[in-house]
Amino acid sequence: MTRFAIEARGLSKQYRGVRALDGLDLDVPTGAVCGFLGPNGAGKTTTMKIIMGLVRPTAGHVFVLGHEVQRAGPSARARIGYLPQDPVFPAHHTIRGLVSYSARFYPGCPRGRALRRRVDGLIERVGLDDKARRHVAALSGGERQRLGVAQALIADPDLVILDEPSAGLDPAGRRAMLELIASLSGDTTVFYSTHILDDVERVSDSVVMINRGAVVAQGPLTSILEATGQDYVVGLRGANDGLRATIEAQPWVETVTVRARGALEEWRIRVSDRSAADRQLVSMLTENGRHAIAEYHLADRRLEDAYLDLVGSGNDG
Amino acid sequence: MTADTHPARVALAGTRGAWRGEVGRWLGWRGLIHLALWLAVIGWILSVTVTTKHMPFGGLGFESLMNMLAVFPPLAGIVLTAAAVCGGYHDGTTAWVLSKPVPRPGYLLSVVSGIWLGLSVTAIVVPAAVAYVWLPRVEPYRFVTPEAPPLGRFVLALAILSMVLLFFVSLTAFLSVVIRRRSVAALLAALALLMLRVPVAYPGWYDALPARLIRTDLEPGEWSVLTAFIHGDSFDALTAVWGALGLIAVFALFTSWVFRRLEL
Numbered sequence: 001m002t003r004f005a006i007e008a009r010g011l012s013k014q015y016r017g018v019r020a021l022d023g024l025d026l027d028v029p030t031g032a033v034c035g036f037l038g039p040n041g042a043g044k045t046t047t048m049k050i051i052m053g054l055v056r057p058t059a060g061h062v063f064v065l066g067h068e069v070q071r072a073g074p075s076a077r078a079r080i081g082y083l084p085q086d087p088v089f090p091a092h093h094t095i096r097g098l099v100s101y102s103a104r105f106y107p108g109c110p111r112g113r114a115l116r117r118r119v120d121g122l123i124e125r126v127g128l129d130d131k132a133r134r135h136v137a138a139l140s141g142g143e144r145q146r147l148g149v150a151q152a153l154i155a156d157p158d159l160v161i162l163d164e165p166s167a168g169l170d171p172a173g174r175r176a177m178l179e180l181i182a183s184l185s186g187d188t189t190v191f192y193s194t195h196i197l198d199d200v201e202r203v204s205d206s207v208v209m210i211n212r213g214a215v216v217a218q219g220p221l222t223s224i225l226e227a228t229g230q231d232y233v234v235g236l237r238g239a240n241d242g243l244r245a246t247i248e249a250q251p252w253v254e255t256v257t258v259r260a261r262g263a264l265e266e267w268r269i270r271v272s273d274r275s276a277a278d279r280q281l282v283s284m285l286t287e288n289g290r291h292a293i294a295e296y297h298l299a300d301r302r303l304e305d306a307y308l309d310l311v312g313s314g315n316d317g
Numbered sequence: 318m319t320a321d322t323h324p325a326r327v328a329l330a331g332t333r334g335a336w337r338g339e340v341g342r343w344l345g346w347r348g349l350i351h352l353a354l355w356l357a358v359i360g361w362i363l364s365v366t367v368t369t370k371h372m373p374f375g376g377l378g379f380e381s382l383m384n385m386l387a388v389f390p391p392l393a394g395i396v397l398t399a400a401a402v403c404g405g406y407h408d409g410t411t412a413w414v415l416s417k418p419v420p421r422p423g424y425l426l427s428v429v430s431g432i433w434l435g436l437s438v439t440a441i442v443v444p445a446a447v448a449y450v451w452l453p454r455v456e457p458y459r460f461v462t463p464e465a466p467p468l469g470r471f472v473l474a475l476a477i478l479s480m481v482l483l484f485f486v487s488l489t490a491f492l493s494v495v496i497r498r499r500s501v502a503a504l505l506a507a508l509a510l511l512m513l514r515v516p517v518a519y520p521g522w523y524d525a526l527p528a529r530l531i532r533t534d535l536e537p538g539e540w541s542v543l544t545a546f547i548h549g550d551s552f553d554a555l556t557a558v559w560g561a562l563g564l565i566a567v568f569a570l571f572t573s574w575v576f577r578r579l580e581l
Binding site for chain 2: 049052053054055056067072073074075077078079082084086087088089090092101102104105106107
């Protein structure tokens with residue numbers, strides 16, 4: 001088994017003067033549930049289409065489960081399940097018919113009764129069992145999304161690639177989708193794109209962030225959160241002449257923001273080195289006895305904070 | 318699942334899956350509708366041609382049949398192929414199929430062969446079989462003998478018409494993959510059909526095209542190549558058959574080459 005289910009090196013894609021991908025390097029660990037984040041137009045769907053062989057890169061290589069996509073052709077997709085963005089399926093099939101039909105493309109997929117059992121199991125798993133005979137053309141967007149997941153899983157793939165799987169789902173559907181993704185963890189590598197950061201925090205163990213066609217951060221979720229800085233929240237009483245400048249001058253301090261909160265001043269100190277901050281910050285704050293610390297704690301670092309730091313706010317690719 | 322990833326077996330399974338999907342459609346409502354449609358259309362036109370006493374060419378049963386089978390199935394094939402290839406490209410269903418382990422040439426082959434086989438059965442073989450039984454009983458055709466033509470020659474003529482259908486389906490597939498606009502591709506293919514039916518000039522090189530098999534610019538009293546053949550004449554359009562087969566191969570190669578590079 002390869003260490004990484006997906007490896008991309010120097011991936012670039014140009015569309016008539018528009019650089020959709022710009023030297024993207026990507027590593028998705030085998031067995032991980034990896035969230036793929038980025039603003040609109042960052043290159044997420046383009047990356048996924050290149051991985052699936054639907055689009056050819058202008059430069060670079062991508063390996064999926066040990067196969068180089070450009071060379072291996074259909075073999076590279078034999079162990080992959082894929083849900084495209086805004087999925088469209090042949091309209092003449094029923095839900096059950098489409099999932100069964102999807103199985104026929106894969107060698108080694110069960111046939112006959114075993115296939116029927118698997119199809120029924122998947123349809124039930126995605127919550128469409130009461131609509132199994134409905135035609136695809138009559139499905140809502142959310143139902144098509146769920147059908148898309150079912151057809152992606154029919155061949156029991158080693159890698160599942162989902163492009164915006166929660167799009168169009170109501171809250172209950174979204175929760176069910178997240179549970180499904182979480183249930184795949186371990187046996188199957190899941191690589192999915194989303195705009196919903198809460199979802200990534202809930203089910204992902206690794207994250208890739210992309211902006212303007214290049215990866216800006218990737219790795220285990222905890223590492224991403226730590227690497228992008230920690231915020232100490234301090235409530236101070238007393239004059240702070242020069243204290244702010246002293247703290248800002250420290251090499252392990254990134255930013256200091258101060259706002260009034262009643263009788264206190266609330267300081268939010270972003271640090272890049274937590275151990276240095278733990279050793280020095282309190283003593284600096286209370287030096288000379290001019291200040292009293294009414295509050296001192298480490299702020300919960302959210303993925304949203306890290307995302308905005310790395311990608312920027314309103315910074316559409 | 319430990320999937321079989323041997324390249325040849327993967328490609329074969331994917332192509333087979335795509336092919337079964339495309340051909341399978343003709344075993345359902347689509348096939349029934351086409352069967353009913355072509356039986357009705359061809360049957361109605363034949364009955365008008367053969368039974369109307371005021372028609373100047375009344376009794377041209379098998380000639381009418383060959384003429385219709387040279388036009389209607391290719392036209393239908395053009396429309397269906399343009400819709401399948403261009404429509405699938407634009408609405409995303411082609412991309413969905415090709416996200417499976419299906420080789421691109423295999424997918425195209427399944428689409429083209431599905432339409433070709435489906436129309437060959439519903440628009441050529443079945444209506445022709447009905448006419449073969451019915452025409453000699455209605456009115457003797459005005460040719461050598463008032464008998465049904467030899468079955469072997471009749472079947473061979475149908476095979477040639479099916480090949481003509483394949484010619485236009487593969488031409489349309491090529492145009493559709495290159496142009497990717499349904500109406501334009503269909504229009505150009507239909508124009509080719511028209512030009513081959515009514516060649517303005519008739520230089521020698523036209524003998525190498527299917528024109529020789531489907532042309533309508535006949536002299537009075539002259540039968541088409543296929544009608545003459547089924548009634549006992551020798552078949553003198555072999556060059557046209559080889560030429561058509563060669564062009565089908567050329568279209569297939571070019572279409573496959575372009576389709577491999579298409580971004581979805």
